[in-house]
Amino acid sequence: MADRETGRDRRQVLLGLARTGLAAGGFGVLYHVLRERPRERSATPGIFDWRRTGGQRAGAIARGSDPAANVRRAVAALGGMERFAGRGETVLIKPNVGWDRVPEQAANTDPDVVAELVRLCLEAGAARVVVADFPCNDPRRSFTRSRIGPAARKAGATIVYPPSLGTRPADLPGVLAGLEVMELLPRADRVINVPVVKHHSLAKATLGMKNWFGVIGGGRPRLHQGIHRAIAELGAAFRPTLTVVDATRILVANGPQGGSLDDVRRVDAVAAGTDPVALDAWGASLLGLDHRRLGFIAEAEKLGLGLGDPSSLEELGTA
């Protein structure tokens, strides 16, 4: 009897050990699967999220005739670039370099704004800063004529544009489905979106969320159908670490291409922040638009991307 019980006990011990082994093995397999999944997801990611948590302010606006000083003040008010670009990280800066235009024509981001952001990232310890865009016009000419290429290179950035810059598949949702994106995106640790404030004949304004058109490879024309929804969905798919809106010069008519100096207004302001919707609302107000009546801002609010309220940005005044 005792022997039988001892045998049963032994069997139970062995069974227990087998179960524990199976559970441990299963856990190991599960751990491997879970560890591998993010890598798979980053190969064809649906959403690109480079945000960093923390910070109290939605953003800050700095004014003055020196664009670089405006960048420094606005970023400092948010806690400094160290909050957005970590030591050893690769930072991608995405300005608007869409057009073969000089800075005075306000079709592209101001080169001094881009260059100052490069310097701040490097000072904050970033290992590498890359400035990239898919221009509408000839890429080499656009980067040269806008003076963004030479200025950013001098500040220490690597400049990349087609044909050296390719695209890769991305599992983007909604109206963006099937579109390819800039191949650099999954490799960037942090991303800074740097739009310029411009009129847009179709969307009324092109600002931060619209600036993501420039990371899409082909198929951009299709996004112009239902453009407000498309802009908001771009804002949902690409979540930058920081947005810096350049309003040194703004284009008030015939955008986004511009060309006429008569359509350019000097505003001498830069806004930086983490609420892309509030920043777009601020940019729209500079164009004399009521942000509450702008389709893409309303759509972005519905998607929970931010608050279309420019008053949430701290006004730092003129230096």
Place this chain on the structure above:
Amino acid sequence: MRRLGPVLAAVPLIALLVWILVRSSAPPPGTPQPARPASAVLPSASAVDAAGRSTPARFGGDGVYEYLDGGAEIHLARGLRTIVVARYLFAGEGGGETEIEAAAMGFEDSGGAAASAADLRPANGTPVDGLAGAVAAPGELVMVRGRWLLRLLAVPPGDGIDPRMVRLAAVWSAMIGGPRGGS
């Protein structure tokens, strides 16, 4: 009379056949006119005394987005069919260079060209003497000729109306054809 009877009876039938043939050979309304070669839309460098000209690039259909991005939509709605773009290089007086970008936009009809020209004309522009349909400002000139619209942008823009832009527009106007703007 007995001989003429069958002939007369065939007249309506022949007329019907002729009408069908004519209708089938004519392009239906709205059919795009054959495109001019890009080189026939913008003048050569020598015709405007420029030091050089880039090879004209043509953008048509969805391709106009490549040149205008979202700005294409409003012009497409007005019947924009094609854009031909080239850059002219002129030697400056002080040794510098002026580059003039010329964009000729071909519309379905003159109404579309006129409507888009109204948008693109420089806000502080003034009519150009001796060049009907042209409005210019420093560094910029917009002109309509029939169903064609020409936009010139100079870099650097300079202080006044650049006579080289006026000459380029005049040569283009003569080249592009009559008041209907040719084909």
